[in-house]
Amino acid sequence: MLTSRGWWLLMLALLITGLGLVIPKSWPHPTALLGFTILGWFLVEWFLFRLRLIALRAQLAIHRTIRDGKRPVPSCWAGGIYEVRVGLRYTGRLRIPYVHIEDLPPMRCELLGGSTTEVGRLDAAEELTIGYRIKTPTPGEIRFEGVELCVADLQGFFMERLFLRRTQVLPVLPPLVDAGGQPRTNKRRNRLLPPGVHRLRAAGSGSELLDLRDYRPGDPPKMIAWKPSARKDKIITKEFENEVPIRCTLFVDVAQGTRVGVAGQGPLTRLSAIAAGVVQAAAAARDLTGVVLFDEHGTRVIDPSRGSQHVVSLIRLLGDAAKLQPSRADPDDAEILARLAMPIAERVYPDLIDDEVNHLPWTSFWRPVLDTTHGPFVVFLACTPLLLLWKPWRDFLRASADLLFRSSESALTLLLSASVPAFLGLLVWLWVGMQGMLNPLQSRRARRKKLATLFTLLHKLPVGAIEQLIEDDAAFALEAQRFLADHHAPYPLALYDLHGRYRFRSEAKVERLAQALTRAIGKAHDNELFVLMVDLFDLDEKQLEPLLKAVRVAKARHHQVIVLVPWQKDIPEPKDDTLDPSPLPPKEVGPQAEKLWLSFLRRQLIHRYHGSWLHVRRIVGKLGVSILCAKEGESVRLILNRMARIRRSGVHYR
């Protein structure tokens, strides 16, 4: 709270007061008066500052609205531009002469204009407002944390940062795609018909003329074909073809593997955007679309249907999926994650990590010697005087003392000889224990404890979790990842383990996908389109077998299947179907070759990725199924083309 400027003045005031009390030869002396004056002024300013802080904490309210044009919105569209307005209303009587406020804009947003900060005074008469414009580039969600207030006195002796948490989370729905370029076509023939229905060239409410027939009472007059009626001299009615929609089911992989990547630019975000595009385009063509979200643990199925409510629910579902973050904690990452989480905690939760409410007693910083590898040896050394009870040891010490000091009989010499290792042991014990009270161990432990308590509160964990999070690196890393993901902060993830295996490879999700596909085939009414948006990297043919079996069944039932594989954004696509030879490691070693090694690692990663892609493409391609990289615009177009092809297909059902 006290700034360096305040500290300096306080020290000077104390010094002058002290000198005024000690040095002068006449009493009272003006120096003491000057010291008292400065001290008194400092006390008055401190008192007023604290009083203002208390009033501010009690009587400040903020409200935030996000507007699209003139109306406030409860959710956003990806790519949309919105105006944010934040107002601070203070109702206290004590006026705050100087505050600096800043609204933290969401992490995934692009700031287009306006200002996120404002400086002013707070009183009951006027309201401080902030206004700025943001663009929401990717689907998922945006999170407004709250407003940071920096309050200072006019001299700059005291300063306090407060954070008014008003968390507001808005879903960002996948963008609305333009389906105008996709001509609406009608399905003429069916390959697979429902039992009892042999042709779909039945009369219906389509737009293509099917037949002309005699007028029957009750036929709508607008269906009367006037020219044939005039020719035949009797009333003829037009009959139109039945319009059969296409059913399309999108299987979206939301497993850990697709969540990896830069927030908002990862494979899952792209898959969600593609799926949302298909859903909207299909809805515009009055087709039925369903979505199946699957991961390692289960599936969530929304059966194909149509209607605006269905489309909105699908888009919401995909928006929720797009915000998922990977959570695969490695105990070794605990310290890095703590370092990443602490600045966020300091900024957003300053009152919850303050020493006043969340502190660690100094005794907790003592580092137990038994926690170290040489601990038992140190304890043994410290306890060596007890060995005096053992006669052989006494004899050995006597002999040693006789050899060294030529006086084996003295009890003091004996005791001193026995105490030397104990003294050394105690010294090491003290040194090890004191290390915990010095940096970096001290700050590391304090940070860990504060974060552990904060996570326990925020994630609603039981009280015992505090100590568990302090001691258990894996549990702490998991909670820290959750905290960072909740606040949309990026965090590092190791993609490969020590054995070079891809850590996000999942066989369980292949099983889940196969089950979901089989279920969808079982419920299919017609020849349908199944789009599998799934990450299949680093899976071999044996692991893919359940999925391949389900795809074979789908093909046998004359369904169309497309496989879309999400592609990491920063990895280039392979130029052709041949794999380049594996890159050779550089011969140079040492810090000067760091760039060469980084380049080698990158090339190797790309080589491995391409190899895995070609492998999957070969396996899936054997079944006659299209497999493609998930590129946003092109993928939507491809799926819609495939749906159009089903409509236009001229194959008759036998």
Add this chain to the structure above:
Amino acid sequence: MSREQPNSVRDEGVLSYYAIGFAGLAVYLLASLEKGNIMASLVALLVGVAGLTAGWRISPGLFLLLTALGMLDPNNSVLLHAITGESNQPRRLREFQPTMNIGASFALADMLQGLAVLAYLVAQYRLFGLLHQSMPSSRIVRRERRRDYLEPTKTRPARLVTRAESAAVLGTSLGVILLAQLASILLFRAVIALNASTSFIAQQRFYLLAWVLTVLLVGIVWLLTAVVLNRLSWGVMDASAARIYLLNQVWLDSQREQRRQQVWRKWYRAKRPRQEETSS
């Protein structure tokens, strides 16, 4: 992203503090002339003027020290000795003469000088806030030593300066100096009253008593204020802060037992892979 423009020295708010600062220095000079300690006062004045015009950060501190030096050593023997190596006064044992007369304690020149110093300090620090920096940079930025990232310097906009501020500065300064004078006299009366004999006061004993009473006075005032303010701030604590406080207390109460359990769990986790290896 801030849309606030930096202040100029021509802004009304800035000019008003310049006026207070220079007026304070002028009164300071007159009071010093009245008291006769000119040399140190002139040096202090120069430092003060440099602080106001050039924005020297060390000016207020240096000004205070020079003023105190001038008060403690009105004949400038220390200053002259530092400059020329000679003193204008022969070194002799100091006489110790506590003043008993309260009327003599209320020296107008001393009070005016104190008032002037306070007015200058207030103006100087507020000008720093208006023209240079009103709040320190973020703790996170400082700790991480991120030199690549320059946090924008926060200055108080001149439009926030009101006319009432100047009056408040003078009012507060007057009030503070009167209180300080009162405290000073009260303290010395108390010291003298506590001494058994007024005819001979032991110098050491006097110092000790003065110190003890000063510390007691300042300490009690500070303690009482802090207690009242803490009580008030606990009253406005929000629910999450109260919850984390309780969590922390529970953890403190059962920390040793919990830690023991966790150490055993850690030991088991470390041992399990080895057991699995040996069993396989």
